[in-house]
Amino acid sequence: MTHVEREDAVAVVTIDRQEAMNALDVATLTELRDRLRELAGEDETRVVILTGAGEKAFVAGADIKYMSGLGVVEAKDWGALGHETGRLLETMPKPTIAAVNGFALGGGCELALACDLRYAGSGAKLGQPEVNLGIIPGWGGTQRLARACGLGVAKELIFTGRIVAADEALRIGLLNGVHDPVLDKARETAASLASKSPIALRVMKELANRALGGDHGANLAAEGERFAELFASEDAREGMTAFVEKREAIFKGL
Numbered sequence: 001m002t003h004v005e006r007e008d009a010v011a012v013v014t015i016d017r018q019e020a021m022n023a024l025d026v027a028t029l030t031e032l033r034d035r036l037r038e039l040a041g042e043d044e045t046r047v048v049i050l051t052g053a054g055e056k057a058f059v060a061g062a063d064i065k066y067m068s069g070l071g072v073v074e075a076k077d078w079g080a081l082g083h084e085t086g087r088l089l090e091t092m093p094k095p096t097i098a099a100v101n102g103f104a105l106g107g108g109c110e111l112a113l114a115c116d117l118r119y120a121g122s123g124a125k126l127g128q129p130e131v132n133l134g135i136i137p138g139w140g141g142t143q144r145l146a147r148a149c150g151l152g153v154a155k156e157l158i159f160t161g162r163i164v165a166a167d168e169a170l171r172i173g174l175l176n177g178v179h180d181p182v183l184d185k186a187r188e189t190a191a192s193l194a195s196k197s198p199i200a201l202r203v204m205k206e207l208a209n210r211a212l213g214g215d216h217g218a219n220l221a222a223e224g225e226r227f228a229e230l231f232a233s234e235d236a237r238e239g240m241t242a243f244v245e246k247r248e249a250i251f252k253g254l
C-alpha cells in the first residue's frame with residue numbers, strides 16, 4: 001500500500017508493506033508509480049517526500065519471493081516498472097526528497113538514488129546486495145550510484161554487495177545528511193523549497209539532470225537560454241524586487 005499525505009504544498013508518499021520490510025511487490029510498486037504520476041502533474045504540490053512506513057525499513061528492495069518465479073520476459077517488465085518509477089522521481093518538475101528510515105537495500109536504495117535529495121536516520125543501512133542473489137541492481141543502481149558516489153565507490157558497493165551505515169553513506173556522498181527523526185528534516189527542507197519559485201526549481205532540476213551527461217557546451221548553452229527566459233516570469237520580477245525593497249519574496253509560480 002502507498003499512502004499520500006498532503007501538508008500545504010508538500011506531499012509525503014509512504015510505502016507501507018511492513019510485513020515484508022516494505023519490499024516492493026507488483027501491486028505496491030504499481031501503486032507507487034501511479035501516485036508519483038499524479039503528483040508530478042499536480043501544480044499545487046511543490047515538493048514530494050518519499051519514505052517507508054515504520055521504523056525498520058525505507059524499502060528492503062524488490063520482493064525476492066516474487067522475483068524468484070520470474071522468467072526473462074517477466075523480469076524485463078519488472079525492471080521497466082522500477083525504471084519508470086525512478087524516472088518519475090528523477091524527472092518530475094519539482095524536487096523529490098528521500099527520507100530513509102532503516103534499511104534501503106537493492107531497489108530501495110535505487111529509489112532513494114532517483115530522488116533529488118537523500119536524508120537518513122542515524123540507524124539507516126543502505127546498499128545494493130543484488131550480487132548475493134546472483135543478479136544485478138535493475139532499477140538504476142548500476143548508473144545512479146556512480147553519479148552520487150563516483151565510479152570506484154559504486155563498483156565496490158555493487159560488486160561486493162556491502163551494506164553501509166548512515167555515517168559512511170554520508171561520507172561517500174550517498175546521503176545529503178543524517179538526522180533523527182529523518183522525516184522532520186525532510187519536512188523542514190521541503191517547506192523551505194516550497195517557499196521558493198517553483199519555476200526556478202523546475203528549470204534548475206531539468207538543467208542539473210543534464211550535468212553529468214551529454215555535451216557540456218550544449219548544456220551550458222541550454223542554461224543560458226533558460227536563464228534568460230526566466231526573466232519573463234513574475235517570480236523573477238518578484239524575487240529581485242523583494243530583494244531591492246528589503247522584504248520576503250512571495251513566489252506564485254507565475
Ligand code: CAA
Nearest residue numbers: 020021023060061062063064065105106107129137138139
Ligand atoms: N523481498 C521479500 N521479502 C522480504 C524482503 C525482500 N526484499 N526483505 C525482507 N523481506 C521479508 C522477509 O522475508 C521476512 O518475511 P517472513 O517473516 O515472512 O519470512 C520479513 O520481511 C522480515 O525480514 P527478516 O526476517 O529477514 O528481517 P531481518 O531484520 O532479519 O533482516 C533485512 C532484514 C536485512 C532487510 C533482510 O530481510 C534482507 O536481507 N532482505 C533482503 C534485502 C535484499 O537483498 N534486497 C535486494 C532485493 S533485489 C532487488 O531489489 C533488485 C533490484 O535491483 C530491483
